[in-house]
Amino acid sequence: MRKLVLYDKQQQQREAVVGPGELIGLGREGRVKEAVEKLDKGARADPQAFYELAAACSNPKLLEELRKIHDYFLRSPFRADLQVNNKMLEMYAKCAAMNHARRTFDHMPDRNMDSWHIMIDGYAVNGLGDVALQLFEEMKTKYGIAPTAHTFTLVLNACANSEAIEEAFLYFDAMSRDHGIEPGVEHYVGIIEVLGKSGHLNEAVEYIEKLPFEPTVTVWESLLNLARMNGDIDLEDRAEELLVSLDPTKVNPKKLPTPPPKRRLGINMLDGRNKLVEYRLPPKIEKKVVNEQRYVPDTRYVLHDIDQEAKEQALLYHSERLAIAYGLISTPARTPLRIIKNLRICGDCHNAIKIMSRIVGRELIVRDNKRFHHFKDGKCSCGDYW
Known part of the structure; x- marks a missing residue:
């Protein structure tokens, strides 16, 4: 009888332990808090489970849950998994917690190009463009990592967010001169963004007029947004006209004869x-x-x-x-x-x-x-x- 009771208890314990599959399902359904509770009760997670749970924490209100998931990950045998570590960096950046992202980045046993890109972009998006540029220089000089075309797209975005006009042009010139990378449309748009976000709209227009190619939808869309940011209504209308001439689907819905929309309530x-x-x-x-x-x-x-x-x-x-x-x-x-x-x-x-x-x-x-x-x-x- 004792053996039977002991066997039943062991069986119940085995059934009570939640495996990675259930955690993955909870993560994909956005039930992060429930997943953390199961981790607290001894649920077993594998790299994919940690990845899915972290990916579900893109909202700043889930920062505390993300930190708990990260803590369990660091205590697991999988703490060196590069893909999961990169996802942690990305989610910390989306939660505006770059201090946690940097601490994670500095202690990662391995990094790849994605790791550097996530950090540079995270700093730029969170308004820390100067820190992003410092990290970029560290990547090149201290670690000897050669930047890619995508790296320079992120770097120019960081320049735009820190109004680093001079640095932006230096990086742009260094692309082909030092790294053999031919600038693409996204890099020219990056310079336009740098000028516009620094308040130099006239210079941005002059730069567009001197482009070595016909301005694209992306170019006019960038100028339209910059004109709107700076409150230049005339330039905004001009940019919108040129944008719509290339892509009619970009027409402003507010200028179409449609029924008045219901007022959205600010939350x-x-x-x-x-x-x-x-x-x-x-x-x-x-x-x-x-x-x-x-x-x-x-x-x-x-x-x-x-x-x-x-x-x-x-x-x-x-x-x-x-x-x-x-x-x-x-x-x-x-x-x-x-x-x-x-x-x-x-x-x-x-x-x-x-x-x-x-x-x-x-x-x-x-x-x-x-x-x-x-x-x-x-x-x-x-x-x-x-």
Whole structure:
């Protein structure tokens, strides 16, 4: 009888252990939290399971889960797996956690070209273009790794995000001179992006006029976006006309006679204290003036036909501000706040959050539908171009 009971217990224990297959399924279904709970209970993961679970953590709100998965991976016999390590780098970058990505990168037993590309691109996308360029130089000089055409595409993007105009032209010239790489359309577009994001739109137009090939859809699309960023309506219209002449499918839907769309509701998700708070319709709030911090409400972003005071009041209802306010009072001091917004952040909120970051001395990370914004010490990583 004792042997039978012991056998039943052992059988139950074997059945209770979750294998890699189930973890892979949970990862592909996006059920990351459930997968982490199973890892906590002793589930067995293989490299593919770790890869799938990490790949499911592309949202900054899952950063804590990604860190736990990474911790289990480092304690596993597979911790040297290059593909999984690269996926960890990629997901940390998507979660705006480049400090974790760099720590992982520095301790990887093996790296390949993808590892360097992921890090360079991650720094650039997160507004740390200068760090990306430093890493690129380290790759060449310290490790003797020859860059590829794709490497230079990422490097030019890093230059654009750090307004490194001179460096961009030096790298562009070095492609063919030092590395025998013939610049492609993407590299010329990279230079256009560098000029435009640095506020030199006229120079960008002159550069396009001197291209050694007929401007493509990609070229005009880049100029269109840059003109929009810089508020140059005439150039935007001109670029759009040239773009549509090459590809009619690129016509702006807003200029077509269609029924008025339903107004999208701005949503912010604040990641803090291991819980998520969603802001939709904020309650009535009192106006707080911070003129001593040089904040002047920019009511151009209020399109309602109301008086000036009402417009200033309306700006205070923007959900990202309330999400940050809640985060400041509900999370430990000096820790970064991560806000996820489903719409483009408006210019007034962008300016207000810069001021907030200087007042509270914290890094405020906002991901809107365009890019990551790292607000710190009164400045934003996007350089006010997004």
